[in-house]
Amino acid sequence: xxxxxxxxxxxxxxxxxxxxxxxxxxxxxxxxxxxxxxxxxxxxxxxxxxxxxxxxxxxxxxxxxxxxxxxxxxxxxxxxxxxxxxxxxxxxxxxxxxxxxxxxxxxxxxxxxxxxxxxxxxxxxxxxxxxxxxxxxxxxxxxxxxxxxxxxxxxxxxxxxxxxxxxxxxxxxxxxxxxxxxxxxxxxxxxxxxxxxxxxxxxxxxxxxxxxxxxxxxxxxxxxxxxxxxxxxxxxxxxxxxxxxxxxxxxxxxxxxxxxxxxxxxxxxxxxxxxxxxxxxxxxxxxxxxxxxxxxxxxxxxxxxxxxxxxxxxxxxx
Numbered sequence: 126x127x128x129x130x131x132x133x134x135x136x137x138x139x140x141x142x143x144x145x146x147x148x149x150x151x152x153x154x155x156x157x158x159x160x161x162x163x164x165x166x167x168x169x170x171x172x173x174x175x176x177x178x179x180x181x182x183x184x185x186x187x188x189x190x191x192x193x194x195x196x197x198x199x200x201x202x203x204x205x206x207x208x209x210x211x212x213x214x215x216x217x218x219x220x221x222x223x224x225x226x227x228x229x230x231x232x233x234x235x236x237x238x239x240x241x242x243x244x245x246x247x248x249x250x251x252x253x254x255x256x257x258x259x260x261x262x263x264x265x266x267x268x269x270x271x272x273x274x275x276x277x278x279x280x281x282x283x284x285x286x287x288x289x290x291x292x293x294x295x296x297x298x299x300x301x302x303x304x305x306x307x308x309x310x311x312x313x314x315x316x317x318x319x320x321x322x323x324x325x326x327x328x329x330x331x332x333x334x335x336x337x338x339x340x341x342x343x344x345x346x347x348x349x350x351x352x353x354x355x356x357x358x359x360x361x362x363x364x365x366x367x368x369x370x371x372x373x374x375x376x377x378x379x380x381x382x383x384x385x386x387x388x389x390x391x392x393x394x395x396x397x398x399x400x401x402x403x404x405x406x407x408x409x410x411x412x413x414x415x416x417x418x419x420x421x422x423x424x425x426x427x428x429x430x431x432x433x434x435x436x437x438x439x440x441x442x443x
Contacts, residue, residue, distance in 0.1 A: 128154075128167055136160035142424075144404045185289065192289070200289040205256035209332055212254040212295035213325055215317040216281065217304070221248035221358070222315055225304070244358035250281035251325070252316070254291040257284060259332060266331030275367050276324050276375045286310060294318075323379030323386075324367070330382055336417055339383040340409075341435050342391055370433050371440050380437040385413035388435035412436060 131154035140148035140160070153163035184191050194201070204210055217225055221244040231239045253260050260282040267277040286307070294307055297318025304315040323339045330337055350368045359367070367375045380386060389409045394401040411418055411426045412435060419426045433439045 132160070132163050132167060136163075141422075144407050146400060146404070190293070200292075201287050203285045204254050204288050204291045205259065205285060209259055209334075210255060211260075211325075211329075212291045213319070214252050214254075214295035214297070215319040216250050216252035216283075217244075217248055217315040217317065217357075218250060218281075218313060219245065219248035221245050222313055225315055242356075244356075246354075246358035246360075246363060249279070249357045249359075251276075251279045252281045252283045252295075252314070253328075254283050254286060254295060257282065263328040263331045267328060270331075271327060271378070274375060274378065275363070276327055276378065280328065283311060283314075322376065323383065324375040326379040326382040336384045336415065337382065338385045338387060339379065340387040340389065342389045371438055377437050380435075384415045385411050385418045386435050387411050388430055388432065410435075 135154035136148065136151055139151055149159060149161035151160045152158075153160045155163065158166070180193055182191055182193050204212065224242065224244065228240045228242060231237065253263075264277075264280055264282060267274075267280055271277045290307060290310070294305055294311075294316040295318065297305060297316065302318070304317050306315055323341065326337055326339050351364050354364045354367065365372065365374060370377065387409045388411075389406050391402060391405045394405060408425060410430055411423070412428070412430045413419060413426060414428050419428075430436050431439055
């Protein structure tokens with residue numbers, strides 16, 4: 126603990142306003158190594174002692190996947206046990222789930238001509254993992270304040286599994302993997318993952334937090350969201366009610382419900398430029414008029430960025 130404190134004393138305040146590329150080269154507490162080198166020397170033994178000691182690899186009883194089990198690991202705690210925390214995933218249920226499973230069977234048998242896909246968008250929901258009582262509070266608040274909105278109609282509490290299982294089912298990258306299932310705990314549900322965007326902000330506000338912040342990655346909007354919704358059976362009217370940028374859609378409702386919007390500009394950064402992505406996030410603009418955020422020494426706080434996808438009711442809509 127003392128060595129970590131010394132490292133922070135030597136590296137934290139002097140690096141204010143720097144990105145990691147710059148901060149890592151400052152001299153650490155011993156004046157013989159850089160901040161990066163000293164951190165590596167501290168973190169390696171800490172990780173070995175606290176994570177790998179007494180750990181073992183074995184199949185997960187729920188998913189069947191082999192993973193590392195660590196004594197007293199937060200991964201094995203029920204999600205939301207100690208403070209409000211939620212994982213959100215798009216899910217397919219009902220008759221559309223049955224159709225998906227049939228299509229999967231035909232696909233695995235290479236009987237591609239037998240595959241049909243006519244989804245019912247009513248079977249597509251936002252599945253929430255988290256504390257059961259808190260999710261009920263969220264649902265009741267949405268039904269009261271947003272009775273006719275898609276963010277309410279698609280809200281589906283799923284219960285309180287462990288972090289390991291919620292992360293397995295809820296953090297799938299759209300387009301880079303197939304759907305996953307947790308058949309013993311959640312039968313009849315296919316998890317599609319997705320990105321928890323601003324439309325989840327109103328649900329969080331039902332828990333009466335001091336401040337709500339939504340993070341948004343700005344890139345050319347394209348048609349990804351709309352095309353994905355069409356594949357899931359949404360009609361054009363429903364699509365606009367969910368993701369349109371210039372009308373009172375679920376997306377813009379969520380933007381306006383946030384006290385601050387952290388906007389990351391990465392559209393011009395190469396996919397292999399990891400440092401560039403990190404620096405873009407580290408130096409994000411924060412759009413807000415809330416004094417809690419603006420009355421700070423962070424320099425990148427502005428009241429209006431006027432960029433679609435971050436500023437409410439600013440296009441484009443395609």
